[in-house]
Amino acid sequence: MTTAILEVDGLSVSYSIPGDGLLGGGMRSLQAVNDVSFSLQAGETLGVVGETGCGKSSLGKAILQLVKPSAGRVIWNNRDLCGLTRKSLRPLRKDLQIIFQDPLSSLNPRLCVGEIVAEPLLIHAPELSAREREQRAIAMLERVGLRPEMALRYPNEFSGGQCQRVSIARAMIVEPKVVVCDEPVSALDVSVQAQICNLLRELQRETGIALLFISHDLSVVRYMAQRILVMYLGRIMELAPRDELFTKPLHPYSQALIRSVPVPDPAMPLNDYPDALSGDLPSPLDPPSGCVFRTRCPKSTPICVSQAPPLERRGDRHLVACHHPEE
Amino acid sequence: MNARSNILRSAQIAKAARGEVSESLWRQAARRFARNKAAMFSCYTLVVIGLASIFVPMFWPHGIEDASWEYIGTAPSLEAWHWFGTDANGRDLLVRVFYGGRVSLSIGLLTTLVALCIGVTYGSVAGFIGGRTDGFMMRFVDVMYSLPLLFFIIILVTVFGRNIFLVFLAIGAVEWLTMARIVRGQTLSIKNQEYVESAEAIGMTRPMILRRYIVPNVLGPVVVYVTLLIPTNILIESYLSFIGLGVQEPLTSWGLLISQGAGQLDSAPWMLFFPATFLAITMFSFNFIGDGLRDALDPRQR
Numbered sequence: 281m282t283t284a285i286l287e288v289d290g291l292s293v294s295y296s297i298p299g300d301g302l303l304g305g306g307m308r309s310l311q312a313v314n315d316v317s318f319s320l321q322a323g324e325t326l327g328v329v330g331e332t333g334c335g336k337s338s339l340g341k342a343i344l345q346l347v348k349p350s351a352g353r354v355i356w357n358n359r360d361l362c363g364l365t366r367k368s369l370r371p372l373r374k375d376l377q378i379i380f381q382d383p384l385s386s387l388n389p390r391l392c393v394g395e396i397v398a399e400p401l402l403i404h405a406p407e408l409s410a411r412e413r414e415q416r417a418i419a420m421l422e423r424v425g426l427r428p429e430m431a432l433r434y435p436n437e438f439s440g441g442q443c444q445r446v447s448i449a450r451a452m453i454v455e456p457k458v459v460v461c462d463e464p465v466s467a468l469d470v471s472v473q474a475q476i477c478n479l480l481r482e483l484q485r486e487t488g489i490a491l492l493f494i495s496h497d498l499s500v501v502r503y504m505a506q507r508i509l510v511m512y513l514g515r516i517m518e519l520a521p522r523d524e525l526f527t528k529p530l531h532p533y534s535q536a537l538i539r540s541v542p543v544p545d546p547a548m549p550l551n552d553y554p555d556a557l558s559g560d561l562p563s564p565l566d567p568p569s570g571c572v573f574r575t576r577c578p579k580s581t582p583i584c585v586s587q588a589p590p591l592e593r594r595g596d597r598h599l600v601a602c603h604h605p606e607e
Numbered sequence: 608m609n610a611r612s613n614i615l616r617s618a619q620i621a622k623a624a625r626g627e628v629s630e631s632l633w634r635q636a637a638r639r640f641a642r643n644k645a646a647m648f649s650c651y652t653l654v655v656i657g658l659a660s661i662f663v664p665m666f667w668p669h670g671i672e673d674a675s676w677e678y679i680g681t682a683p684s685l686e687a688w689h690w691f692g693t694d695a696n697g698r699d700l701l702v703r704v705f706y707g708g709r710v711s712l713s714i715g716l717l718t719t720l721v722a723l724c725i726g727v728t729y730g731s732v733a734g735f736i737g738g739r740t741d742g743f744m745m746r747f748v749d750v751m752y753s754l755p756l757l758f759f760i761i762i763l764v765t766v767f768g769r770n771i772f773l774v775f776l777a778i779g780a781v782e783w784l785t786m787a788r789i790v791r792g793q794t795l796s797i798k799n800q801e802y803v804e805s806a807e808a809i810g811m812t813r814p815m816i817l818r819r820y821i822v823p824n825v826l827g828p829v830v831v832y833v834t835l836l837i838p839t840n841i842l843i844e845s846y847l848s849f850i851g852l853g854v855q856e857p858l859t860s861w862g863l864l865i866s867q868g869a870g871q872l873d874s875a876p877w878m879l880f881f882p883a884t885f886l887a888i889t890m891f892s893f894n895f896i897g898d899g900l901r902d903a904l905d906p907r908q909r
Binding site for chain 1: 800801802804805806807808809810811812813819820823824
């Protein structure tokens with residue numbers, strides 16, 4: 281259970297953004313992910329939380345090399361994925377799959393869902409006959425809770441939840457070891473969110489896949505993940521087992537996030553979140569010096585301005601990057 | 608499980624899984640198109656007009672330049688095979704209308720072909736490369752856009768003289784701009800779709816992504832635009848001929864016939880009526896087909 285199957289080491293992603301100027305002017309670089317390191321254990325779910333724009337999705341895509349990382353390594357089976365060419369990456373893609381946020385736009389509108397689900401087999405199991413591929417696709421559709429006759433329908437005929445089931449079927453058909461779930465339930469209704477979460481957990485129990493579960497919804501992550509990674513402006517703020525993070529968060533940002541989760545208690549007065557985080561995320565084009573969170577941190581001191589806090593171990597499996605972690 | 612024995616469905620999925628995707632997709636579109644009565648009727652109409660334009664001038668007893676002194680400006684009658692009447696020079700109008708159809712239709716098709724080739728190549732290259740190249744290429748298109756068509760053609764005609772191929776070239780050279788914009792926009796938006804990323808994630812090769820993801824999604828709007836561009840170009844030719852910049856006598860086209868008919872409206876209204884009717888029917892047909900194709904190719908709009 282504690283064997284690391286995927287190792288992310290110092291991963292950084294930067295995008296070049298066109299500057300002002302009429303024809304592009306100079307390019308500026310935006311650091312979306314900055315020196316992120318963690319390991320994913322076999323069969324676990326690692327939740328990644330943070331505000332919109334904090335680099336969660338970039339991190340997920342960089343692990344799969346859908347976005348080229350600017351630095352760092354992603355170690356899978358003793359090989360660094362970052363240095364590989366498209367071609368040598370291809371066979372490894374079988375083990376690493378992704379589920380996207382937007383259920384409809386992540387499915388090719390011109391293919392019926394049977395073809396969509398069977399498609400990965402074309403690449404990763406070319407030895408299968410067409411009939412076997414089709415049978416597997418239909419079995420997979422049934423596995424994710426869709427009826428076999430739906431295989432001939434097109435994505436636009438499905439609801440968001442059903443589309444997401446198709447995406448899951450497409451990812452799972454090649455029997456991956458790791459699935460990056462990039463906000464898989466954010467676009468769905470709450471009741472459907474629960475169904476999809478349960479489906480993912482069932483599949484995980486059956487196949488032992490590891491999930492990197494990206495979400496901005498703390499309650500969803502709390503339900504899904506065993507460990508949680510809190511990101512802010514492309515950096516890891518805190519990485520801790522779920523219960524430890526929720527009962528005793530060390531980083532002021534994690535504390536603020538956890539406090540801001542609405543409590544479903546009608547007796548509680550509205551607007552009663554005195555410690556809610558104020559202000560906006562600073563521009564990632566121009567991040568604050570030192571600790572990136574200091575501009576919104578209630579505990580900010582001069583050392584936070586001058587020095588970025590390193591990610592340090594506090595407790596058994598608890599890492600935090602803060603100069604003044606709450607003990 | 609029992610549903611898996613459904614042979615018909617299995618056959619279709621099997622075909623799809625073998626990669627014969629385009630067939631099933633386009634066949635679906637064809638089925639939707641065939642259900643559209645207006646579009647199908649327009650197709651038949653166009654086929655009839657096209658065949659008539661090709662064959663009637665070959666077999667009709669009168670040639671397009673045969674002037675007859677006995678029948679100057681006669682109204683339509685079954686007598687002496689002047690079904691559409693004759694013009695002021697005693698030439699048979701029916702053969703001239705169908706001969707004009709040859710010229711108008713071929714100008715419409717050829718100019719559209721020119722626009723299609725330039726536009727699709729230019730637009731997809733700009734969209735695919737993106738960045739600064741895209742910026743330069745599309746600014747050039749913007750500049751060309753700002754040039755009025757008529758002005759452009761008058762310059763061409765005054766510099767190179769009147770020539771039917773110049774008309775082809777001029778119309779094609781102007782009409783590709785919109786095509787380039789459409790194709791570029793489509794390529795750009797599809798390139799950034801999550802489903803293209805999902806194809807990357809399963810390790811699909813670039814040619815496969817292009818074939819299964821980009822092309823089918825770009826082609827829909829292009830095909831629709833083509834069917835709408837053909838009548839536009841026929842109309843442009845007509846109006847160039849009407850003001851005397853297009854096709855020259857004794858060659859004729861619908862635009863030229865309409866122009867001559869308009870001059871004789873009081874004495875010989877049939878000279879306007881017949882070419883104008885054929886032009887209008889052709890316009891309507893192409894537009895109905897374009898609408899039908901749009902509905903058939905883009906299931907999401909339904």
